[in-house]
Amino acid sequence: MKLKLEKPAYRNSILYKIMLLIYVLCFIIIFYSGTALSNGWRNYKQAMDLITLEDIMESFSYALKSFMFERGRTNVILSAASPISKYNLDFILERRTVADLSFEKGFTLMEESYKKEADLLRFDYGHIQDLRQKMDVQMSKHRSQRDPDSRNVWFSACTNYINSVSNTLKRINEPHFNSLIGRYIELIINTLRFRSITGNESSLFTAAISDSGMLSDEEYSTLLSLRGESKQLWFDIRNSIDMLDSKELSNATQTVQETYYKEFRFNQDRLLDLAKNDRLYEGAQKEIANLSVPALNSILLLADQALEEIHRENQNSMQIGYRHFLRGLLALI
Structure with a gap:
């Protein structure tokens, strides 16, 4: 004769079923909240990374704007018969100052995530700064006294550097x-x-x-x-x-x-x-x-x-990520 095994009485009680339901609901809430927290944090972190990339792009964009004007005006002066005028000197120095500040800001921002690229661009820019001093001497002379190769040397070096910056920016944008x-x-x-x-x-x-x-x-x-x-x-x-x-x-x-x-x-x-x-x-x-x-x-x-x-897209992404993170946090509480 086989004995019939019965479930413990407490498993049949309403209280047990209610407690089991509560545990399941808690697990679902914790799982949902954890997922929301994870997604929110990931979206927020991604937005912060893109904001850093935005800042890098902005700094190098401002730097190149001024640097391109300096490149062109210096090239024209090196072709002119007379030494550089005060007006053109002021024009070049103003652009040079903006370029220096903006490039340095860009290098500093870039080296946090792309140190190798930042170090290389900073090193090459040092050569441009050295070349400027030589071109300042050439621009102060009459055309007949200048080094005839100075114009080509200057323009080629600047153009190569502009291309190097553009290629670097393109490379760090590839994941996005x-x-x-x-x-x-x-x-x-x-x-x-x-x-x-x-x-x-x-x-x-x-x-x-x-x-x-x-x-x-x-x-x-x-x-x-x-x-x-x-x-x-x-x-x-x-x-x-x-x-x-x-x-x-x-x-x-x-x-x-x-x-x-x-x-x-x-x-x-x-x-x-x-x-x-x-x-x-x-x-x-x-x-x-x-x-x-x-x-x-x-x-x-x-x-x-x-x-x-x-900037508008990044701000929107940050707000979405923050809301998802906050929603998950509140659900846990």
Whole structure:
């Protein structure tokens, strides 16, 4: 005869079932709260990392803006017959000061997460600072007394450094490339590249007419090559902005069209035709140099606007992460 085993009486009680239900509910709440805490903290941490990346981009963007103007104006002065004027010296020194401060801020921010890259960029910038001192001596002389290679040495070194910074920024953005913020950062990098190329065009043209009043066949060929490069990059930038679907960025694009292409490029083409026919008038070099500053600045409005978009996205991500973290914490309490 088999004995029938009965469950303990307490397992059949209502109190036991209620307690079991409470334990299950507590486990679900703890699991949900832990998940919310984990997700909230992860989102918050990711947002903080992207804010650091935003700060790095902002610092190097400001630095390159001023550095590109210094590169171009120094190149023009090294081509001119006379020593540097006080106006141009003040222009260069002002940009140099801003570039120094912004680069150093960028190096400091970068070395926290990308020390190797920051150390290399800082080291290479030291060479630029040494080269500046040599160029200051050259600019203080008449053209006949200058080292004929100084202009090429200066411009090549600066352009190589600009490219090095751009490539480094592109590399540290790779983990975020497919995100919305990553696409904004890619737009900033392309805008800075576009500004560098168009600045090269402007400086080449202004330096050439300062030197001889006309462009050589080699200079003209180089100018056309740069224009082809900038045209393709501008096409890519506009496509990126269309995909981002930002009204503010579209407005900034329109500003570039009006200020750079319709005003500056129109006048540059007009002077180019005069230079090819040896009919350039006195003061043309100063005229186009003055037009270049607002025109090239208009390009950088795109980078500024993209930085604002990144800031807005980062703040939104931080708030979402904070709310998720707080919700999980309150659930535990």
